Amino acid sequence: MNKVQVMGTGSYVPPKVVTNNDLSCIVDTSDEWISSRTGIKERRISEGENTSDMASKAALKAIENAGIKAEDIDLIIVGTATPDSFFPSTACIVQSNIKAVNATCFDISAACSGFIYGLDVATQFIRTGSSKTVLVIGAETLSKIINWEDRNTCVLFGDGASAAILKSSDVEGILSIYRGSDGSKGKALVSYAIPVKNPYVSKEFLDKQLDVAIKMDGREVFKFAVKIITQGVEKLLEDANCSLEDIKYIVPHQANCRIIESAAKRLGVSEEKFYLNLSRFGNTSAASVGIALDDMVQQNLLQRGDKILLIGFGGGLTYGGLIIEW
Amino acid sequence: MAFEKIKRIMAEQLGLSESDITMDTSFEELGVDSLDLFQIIIEIEEEFSVQIEDAESIKTVGEAVRFVEDRVEE
Numbered sequence: 001m002n003k004v005q006v007m008g009t010g011s012y013v014p015p016k017v018v019t020n021n022d023l024s025c026i027v028d029t030s031d032e033w034i035s036s037r038t039g040i041k042e043r044r045i046s047e048g049e050n051t052s053d054m055a056s057k058a059a060l061k062a063i064e065n066a067g068i069k070a071e072d073i074d075l076i077i078v079g080t081a082t083p084d085s086f087f088p089s090t091a092c093i094v095q096s097n098i099k100a101v102n103a104t105c106f107d108i109s110a111a112c113s114g115f116i117y118g119l120d121v122a123t124q125f126i127r128t129g130s131s132k133t134v135l136v137i138g139a140e141t142l143s144k145i146i147n148w149e150d151r152n153t154c155v156l157f158g159d160g161a162s163a164a165i166l167k168s169s170d171v172e173g174i175l176s177i178y179r180g181s182d183g184s185k186g187k188a189l190v191s192y193a194i195p196v197k198n199p200y201v202s203k204e205f206l207d208k209q210l211d212v213a214i215k216m217d218g219r220e221v222f223k224f225a226v227k228i229i230t231q232g233v234e235k236l237l238e239d240a241n242c243s244l245e246d247i248k249y250i251v252p253h254q255a256n257c258r259i260i261e262s263a264a265k266r267l268g269v270s271e272e273k274f275y276l277n278l279s280r281f282g283n284t285s286a287a288s289v290g291i292a293l294d295d296m297v298q299q300n301l302l303q304r305g306d307k308i309l310l311i312g313f314g315g316g317l318t319y320g321g322l323i324i325e326w
Numbered sequence: 327m328a329f330e331k332i333k334r335i336m337a338e339q340l341g342l343s344e345s346d347i348t349m350d351t352s353f354e355e356l357g358v359d360s361l362d363l364f365q366i367i368i369e370i371e372e373e374f375s376v377q378i379e380d381a382e383s384i385k386t387v388g389e390a391v392r393f394v395e396d397r398v399e400e
Contacts, residue, residue, distance in 0.1 A: 037361050219381065222364045258361045262368075 001127040005173035006119075006164055006324055008066025011294035012057035013044040013160040013281060020155070027151040034155045039257025043158030043282030045143045050084045052093035054161035055139035058290075059098055062163035065297070068133060070098045073165075075134040076105040077121055079114020079286040081191060081315065082141045083107055090139060100135065111189070112253050112314025114138050114286030115162065116179075119310070119322055122166045123174050137163045138286035145191050147213035156256070157214070158282035162290025172325070175307065176239035178232045179320040188220040189315040222259060228313040229263035232321045236309055240323045244269055246307055247323070249296065253312040254278035254288040275301075285314065302326045328374070328394045332387060335369045349388035374398055 019042045020031035034040055046054070055078055063070055078091040085093075091105035110117040115138030122134035139161035146154045195209035229252060237243060250273050252260060257276060264271045277295050284291060289310050296302055304326055311321035329349065337344045340356060347356075353363060367381045370390060376397045384390050 037359060218360070219364050219367070222361070223368050226368065256361075258365075262365050 002129055002168045003170060003172040004123045004126045004166055005169035005171055006326070007068070007167045007169075008062045008064075008165040009163065009290065009294040009297045010058045010061025010063070010065055011160065011162040011287075011291045012054050012061065013158075013284075013291070014046045014049055014054065016045050016047050017042050018045045023155055027149065027154060029151045029155055037256075037258065038156060039276070039279055040156065040282045041279045043280075044160055046141050046159045049141070049159075051080055051082050051139045051141045051161070052084045052090045052097065054141070054159065055080070055090055055137045055163070056094045056097040058139065058161040058163040059094055059135055059137055061294075062135065062165050063098070066165035066167070068165060068167075070100040071102055072133045073100040073103045073135045075122065075125055075131040076100060076103045076137070077118040077134065078105075078107045078137040078139060079110055079116075079118040080107055080139050081109060081111050081114070081285060082144055091137070094135075094137065103135070110286070110314065110318045111316055112255065112283070112285045112288065113312040113316065113318035113320050114314070115288075115290045116253075116310060116312035116320040116322065117318065119164065119166065119174075120177055120179055120320060123177065123322075126166060126168045132168045134166045135163060136166060137161060138288070138290045140285040140287050142214070142283075142285055145212050145214055150213070152218070153214050153216060156283050158284050160281060160284040160287040160291055162287045162294055164290060164293070175242070175323040175325055176236045177320070177322050178236050178239075178311075181319070182224075182317045185220065185224065185317045186315075188217040188224070188317065190215050191315070222256075222262075224317055225255060225259045225313050226262045226266065228319045229259070229311055230266045232311045232319065233267055233309060236311075236321050236323050240307075242307060242323065244273070247273070247309050248302070248306040249273065249275040250309045250311065251275050251289055251292050251296070252310075253283075253314065254281065254292055255283045255313075328398070329387075329391045331373055332370060332390055332394070335373065336366055336387070339366050339369065347387055349391065350386060352386045354385070370394065
């Protein structure tokens with residue numbers, strides 16, 4: 001089997017900053033409430049850019065960072081729950097924007113685990129020899145599916161996109177992979193798509209249909225997230241034959257600092273081990289892990305040979321992780 | 327004893343001393359926010375292998391203890 005390395009990263013967030021104080025002007029909330037319960041101070045919100053716009057910008061940065069050309073890419077995978085359109089896929093729109101003329105393109109739907117699943121799928125394609133150079137993107141315009149009158153959810157989310165280039169290599173950069181789903185708990189975190197509506201559907205049926213706004217059972221999701229981080233870290237370390245001391249940073253899905261606090265306690269590790277930037281971007285769903293990763297790269301926090309552990313969890317319920325040797 | 331274990335869980339979670347926690351102590355008076363409550367409930371569920379469906383109805387330490395003791399007897 002071929003070996004896989006992460007060769008470049010990129011990210012893009014919209015310029016508009018919305019602080020907790022800004023939000024307190026439109027819903028009944030406060031900076032103190034939001035910060036203490038989530039760790040979020042501000043987030044970026046699109047003023048019109050859609051998912052493919054942000055995805056394309058992040059992709060171009062990753063391509064430059066990896067020192068490749070768009071036509072070198074043979075596969076584009078976009079993890080998103082908020083595509084511009086059901087078809088063409090976000091990946092196809094990105095292909096057109098960046099002129100990746102040799103790529104096969106598709107989106108994957110795994111909510112906040114989208115980028116992690118994307119890295120996983122890319123790894124399998126490269127290992128089997130089906131692809132050599134893969135562009136993986138996590139991109140979301142969550143502001144489109146938030147109920148801006150629900151103070152419990154509108155404070156949590158932000159918009160953004162991130163990308164990574166994975167290439168076939170002589171050196172193994174993916175040391176272990178963790179993945180799973182639990183569809184039985186799917187109702188804990190939902191955003192409903194188009195309801196069934198046609199000339200044969202009754203009005204009573206239509207009146208019962210729910211809208212697209214994110215609906216979340218906070219407690220179930222919290223419980224699930226803490227369990228996944230704990231189990232996932234243990235499994236990933238076991239499969240990679242590493243210990244926590246070997247891992248420079250754990251890069252979790254950036255949902256809520258209280259989840260991280262709880263997981264860190266269970267793992268017996270300091271919270272400092274977790275790289276967090278959710279204070280600046282909020283929860284950007286599929287984009288979050290990649291935005292954190294690119295952030296670390298931009299700050300020169302990673303040297304060749306460093307091991308990092310990515311772990312994500314989200315609607316589905318879905319979950320996954322990887323240990324990457326940089 | 328359920329009370330001792332629950333006291334320990336809460337003290338650890340909230341950074342309090344166990345002597346601050348009695349059967350009558352309410353979560354509200356301890357200034358527990360909804361996420362602290364999630365964390366405490368999760369620990370209690372795991373410690374006693376129970377499922378607490380209606381966490382909102384448990385307002386005091388005593389209610390949590392009684393809930394657990396009822397379930398564990400079954």
